[in-house]
Amino acid sequence: MSAKLVIFTDVDATLLDHKTYSFQAAKPALKRLKKLGIPVILTTSKTGTETEVISKKLRLNHPFIVENGGAVFIPEEYFPPSYFKTLGLHPIKKNGYQIIQLGLPYKMLRKVFKLIKEKTPARLVGFGDLEAEQIAILTGLEKREAVLASRREFDEPFLVEDSLAIQMVEAKKIKPVKATARIASLDQGQKSQALFRRGERLIKEEKWKPAKNLREIIKRLQKEAKKFGLKITEGGRFYHLTGDNDKGKAVCLLLKLYRLRFGSVVSLGLGDSANDWPMLKVVDYPVLVARPDGSYLELTRRQKNIYQTREPGPRGWAEALEYFLSRPKILDTRAGVSAEKISQENAGRKRRKK
Numbered sequence: 001m002s003a004k005l006v007i008f009t010d011v012d013a014t015l016l017d018h019k020t021y022s023f024q025a026a027k028p029a030l031k032r033l034k035k036l037g038i039p040v041i042l043t044t045s046k047t048g049t050e051t052e053v054i055s056k057k058l059r060l061n062h063p064f065i066v067e068n069g070g071a072v073f074i075p076e077e078y079f080p081p082s083y084f085k086t087l088g089l090h091p092i093k094k095n096g097y098q099i100i101q102l103g104l105p106y107k108m109l110r111k112v113f114k115l116i117k118e119k120t121p122a123r124l125v126g127f128g129d130l131e132a133e134q135i136a137i138l139t140g141l142e143k144r145e146a147v148l149a150s151r152r153e154f155d156e157p158f159l160v161e162d163s164l165a166i167q168m169v170e171a172k173k174i175k176p177v178k179a180t181a182r183i184a185s186l187d188q189g190q191k192s193q194a195l196f197r198r199g200e201r202l203i204k205e206e207k208w209k210p211a212k213n214l215r216e217i218i219k220r221l222q223k224e225a226k227k228f229g230l231k232i233t234e235g236g237r238f239y240h241l242t243g244d245n246d247k248g249k250a251v252c253l254l255l256k257l258y259r260l261r262f263g264s265v266v267s268l269g270l271g272d273s274a275n276d277w278p279m280l281k282v283v284d285y286p287v288l289v290a291r292p293d294g295s296y297l298e299l300t301r302r303q304k305n306i307y308q309t310r311e312p313g314p315r316g317w318a319e320a321l322e323y324f325l326s327r328p329k330i331l332d333t334r335a336g337v338s339a340e341k342i343s344q345e346n347a348g349r350k351r352r353k354k
């Protein structure tokens, strides 16, 4: 029996162009997938409201994963309620969606972000420090889109050190944000509070020495975040402070639901940045989309069998889809396209490029 193919895709610089946010080049492939009834799951660091707009624009009627796996939005009646029960999930009904929360509330992330910011000699600017207008400058989004982007719930995107972006934002003057977060009111309750107090104590104990470079700063920030049980990952434009959630965990959860629905499922994942790794690691067929300058996120030797697109953004997206959909065996077995075959294809493409 054929397995059902399910596609998980990053949005920025993968399905949408990094600069123009256009998905024109991916349109024919999207149309074909729709005809074949193959679900395309947007898996992004964007907010729920932002992703909903994009999902509608792309005419997708499938679940989507937002804020780096902070939450999964499932259209109501997409899966029967018994599936949630079977998996012990308790989605919240809101605006036509069943929402499964996996991340920590934004208020807690902001509170930790401010503590880390005070501690580090490096300059940090988070979305919570910015007005929509400034977010629009940084992202190239329209102002109304930037308003949606600023409605974070489970992920704080931020910039580090004296990047050009920070200078641009500072030129517009950053309004100081009042500390209003109150950990006591969090729904995660006592566990979060205890974790927060522990982190607060640990962060006070540590003395920061000047860092040599950005990599070292990021490593230290990651260490500080860990004291609170939080994580820092790198996206296409920003670093992200989140709870223990990631794109991979959210993908696994949706795959469980799809397996209940279809029995056997084969998964394909496409992404371009470090925050896509957790997703690329858990899918059957990972695709690494080239960056706008033609480079790729660094691969370890173990990851060499990942399909690497020749073209960046939506053109690369379409290229990968054409490659996999032209292999009908992909739906029959997980070994429909072997790892060795993909390695050879990658090498072949690079040779042709030279």
Ligand SMILES: [Mg+2]
Pocket: 010, 011, 012, 013, 014, 236, 271, 272, 273
């Ligand atoms: Mg991306």
